[in-house]
Amino acid sequence: MSKSLLIIGGGGHASVLIDILRQQKREIVGIVSPQAVAESNVFEGINVFLKDEDVFEFDKSSIKLVNGIGPMPKNDLRAIIFSKFKAIGYEFETVVSDNSIISLYANLEEGVQVLPGAIIQTDALIGANSIINSGAIIEHGCIIGRNNHIAPGATLSGQVHTRESVHVGTGASVIQNINIERDVVIGAGAIITSDVEPRTICYPARAVRKVIK
Amino acid sequence: MSKSLLIIGGGGHASVLIDILRQQKREIVGIVSPQAVAESNVFEGINVFLKDEDVFEFDKSSIKLVNGIGPMPKNDLRAIIFSKFKAIGYEFETVVSDNSIISLYANLEEGVQVLPGAIIQTDALIGANSIINSGAIIEHGCIIGRNNHIAPGATLSGQVHTRESVHVGTGASVIQNINIERDVVIGAGAIITSDVEPRTICYPARAVRKVIK
Amino acid sequence: MSKSLLIIGGGGHASVLIDILRQQKREIVGIVSPQAVAESNVFEGINVFLKDEDVFEFDKSSIKLVNGIGPMPKNDLRAIIFSKFKAIGYEFETVVSDNSIISLYANLEEGVQVLPGAIIQTDALIGANSIINSGAIIEHGCIIGRNNHIAPGATLSGQVHTRESVHVGTGASVIQNINIERDVVIGAGAIITSDVEPRTICYPARAVRKVIK
Numbered sequence: 001m002s003k004s005l006l007i008i009g010g011g012g013h014a015s016v017l018i019d020i021l022r023q024q025k026r027e028i029v030g031i032v033s034p035q036a037v038a039e040s041n042v043f044e045g046i047n048v049f050l051k052d053e054d055v056f057e058f059d060k061s062s063i064k065l066v067n068g069i070g071p072m073p074k075n076d077l078r079a080i081i082f083s084k085f086k087a088i089g090y091e092f093e094t095v096v097s098d099n100s101i102i103s104l105y106a107n108l109e110e111g112v113q114v115l116p117g118a119i120i121q122t123d124a125l126i127g128a129n130s131i132i133n134s135g136a137i138i139e140h141g142c143i144i145g146r147n148n149h150i151a152p153g154a155t156l157s158g159q160v161h162t163r164e165s166v167h168v169g170t171g172a173s174v175i176q177n178i179n180i181e182r183d184v185v186i187g188a189g190a191i192i193t194s195d196v197e198p199r200t201i202c203y204p205a206r207a208v209r210k211v212i213k
Numbered sequence: 214m215s216k217s218l219l220i221i222g223g224g225g226h227a228s229v230l231i232d233i234l235r236q237q238k239r240e241i242v243g244i245v246s247p248q249a250v251a252e253s254n255v256f257e258g259i260n261v262f263l264k265d266e267d268v269f270e271f272d273k274s275s276i277k278l279v280n281g282i283g284p285m286p287k288n289d290l291r292a293i294i295f296s297k298f299k300a301i302g303y304e305f306e307t308v309v310s311d312n313s314i315i316s317l318y319a320n321l322e323e324g325v326q327v328l329p330g331a332i333i334q335t336d337a338l339i340g341a342n343s344i345i346n347s348g349a350i351i352e353h354g355c356i357i358g359r360n361n362h363i364a365p366g367a368t369l370s371g372q373v374h375t376r377e378s379v380h381v382g383t384g385a386s387v388i389q390n391i392n393i394e395r396d397v398v399i400g401a402g403a404i405i406t407s408d409v410e411p412r413t414i415c416y417p418a419r420a421v422r423k424v425i426k
Numbered sequence: 427m428s429k430s431l432l433i434i435g436g437g438g439h440a441s442v443l444i445d446i447l448r449q450q451k452r453e454i455v456g457i458v459s460p461q462a463v464a465e466s467n468v469f470e471g472i473n474v475f476l477k478d479e480d481v482f483e484f485d486k487s488s489i490k491l492v493n494g495i496g497p498m499p500k501n502d503l504r505a506i507i508f509s510k511f512k513a514i515g516y517e518f519e520t521v522v523s524d525n526s527i528i529s530l531y532a533n534l535e536e537g538v539q540v541l542p543g544a545i546i547q548t549d550a551l552i553g554a555n556s557i558i559n560s561g562a563i564i565e566h567g568c569i570i571g572r573n574n575h576i577a578p579g580a581t582l583s584g585q586v587h588t589r590e591s592v593h594v595g596t597g598a599s600v601i602q603n604i605n606i607e608r609d610v611v612i613g614a615g616a617i618i619t620s621d622v623e624p625r626t627i628c629y630p631a632r633a634v635r636k637v638i639k
Contacts, residue, residue, distance in 0.1 A: 019530070023530070119329055205421070
């Protein structure tokens with residue numbers, strides 16, 4: 001009943017998505033990856049195509065795409081891939097791990113990816129092509145923009161609002177009712193307690209180190 | 214078999230609790246909220262009462278109350294509501310998400326609320342009217358006082374002991390064997406490695422920001 | 427079919443493991459603990475042996491050991507117990523909570539312990555005798571060395587590589603592709619954004635405190 005899937009990208013992020021999709025017994029018709037796919041048993045037995053144009057071999061109405069391009073702060077390849085194929089008429093599958101916890105009152109736009117252990121609470125809205133990574137927490141009433149990456153273990157308290165292309169790093173925390181404007185990068189472990197202007201990088205105090213005597 | 218529920222409060226925290234209770238097919242006889250309830254489909258079709266006194270329309274033995282007042286550091290409305298209606302003879306329901314992980318050897322006192330993805334380990338004890346919020350971790354042997362709020366993504370290591378009215382902020386971490394006295398506020402993301410005196414606020418170094426060139 | 431288990435250690439960590447094993451209906455033939463076992467209903471009805479040598483009462487082929495010694499930074503008792511009984515020919519059971527999330531493409535070596543709510547992603551490898559504690563996140567492609575402790579709520583991003591005897595503290599965050607050499611202690615809440623040399627302690631800025639007026 002659900003359509004076959006064509007994965008774009010063959011790195012670590014793609015491997016995590018395919019892991020989820022294999023558990024859900026989804027049919028994967030191939031991976032499109034100009035670079036060699038990462039070494040992983042998860043890719044075993046899947047056809048690899050080398051050019052983005054190979055996507056056109058597949059009919060828009062018979063498959064859905066999965067955006068397997070990994071999220072990188074200040075690199076918009078992932079967003080470009082999404083826009084490009086949407087413009088041509090392809091649809092992107094929303095990938096949701098069976099091991100995530102999503103409120104029945106939350107909404108996910110097209111192409112959203114929710115990884116294992118992630119929590120999305122009541123009335124949250126997740127914008128198109130965004131990733132809620134492993135164990136990340138999106139509290140009640142959050143509005144997450146398009147092309148966001150909420151990294152593993154990050155926590156957004158109630159009613160946080162992020163605009164387009166925001167990256168919230170690993171283990172970062174944002175308190176309630178905060179607005180984060182577009183193209184912001186919140187560093188790993190950073191703690192955000194006031195609104196953030198567009199195109200801002202927020203990074204935390206670095207850990208101090210000493211060698212054990 | 215389980216009693217009908219009357220919810221006190223109609224904001225974001227109430228919405229999260231009702232979301233859980235609806236999944237558990239609990240009967241909700243109404244929401245008591247002097248202010249307009251938050252905009253959420255979760256409230257749809259539930260009667261709204263406007264005065265605290267409307268609670269008295271319901272017989273103490275036929276319903277249980279749910280404390281839907283959101284936790285706020287340095288504001289004890291939530292605790293007052295609990296004490297007031299307990300004194301009159303009402304009982305508060307303990308609300309536990311089916312998506313939380315609670316040891317069979319842990320104990321929860323009356324009115325405790327455990328939200329999705331929270332973990333409560335072996336031999337932990339959670340005091341009356343406390344909230345263990347989404348994805349928070351309470352390790353083995355922790356003793357959590359009454360009227361506490363352990364915010365989303367906070368982690369309390371083994372045998373941490375908190376007294377009454379402690380607030381542990383979003384993503385905060387407390388190492389093992391720490392005592393936290395009453396009326397303490399641990400800020401979001403703070404890291405606690407020694408005991409904390411009563412009525413203390415602990416806050417972490419703020420994130421540094423710069424605008425991307 | 428699965429073998430009976432003999433637990434070494436009777437403190438908080440042992441209680442958490444026995445809690446998991448009881449849920450899995452595993453037969454526990456005893457606890458070996460020179461010190462009094464911790465007060466916990468979880469130990470109820472289990473025989474206690476007082477000397478390490480009591481292990482020899484049990485045939486190597488008929489039981490498996492469980493390393494219940496708690497992890498402590500800069501204390502290698504847990505590693506010594508593992509090596510000592512392995513050298514004699516005993517096997518250690520791998521203990522995995524039913525409430526953890528482990529990719530089918532991840533690998534766990536002998537004696538690994540994965541506690542409730544922990545997440546281990548695609549292609550991760552966990553070295554012998556290591557603990558992935560409650561709610562910790564091990565992202566795709568991580569290689570975790572032997573005798574590691576990844577504490578509750580810690581997050582290791584993709585392709586982090588730790589060597590032997592590394593301790594990652596409660597709520598700590600490590601960004602992707604980081605190498606952490608042997609005998610490193612990452613303090614609770616520390617944020618690691620570059621490689622760490624052997625025998626280093628990394629600790630974060632302490633929280634600032636003030637008493638509420």
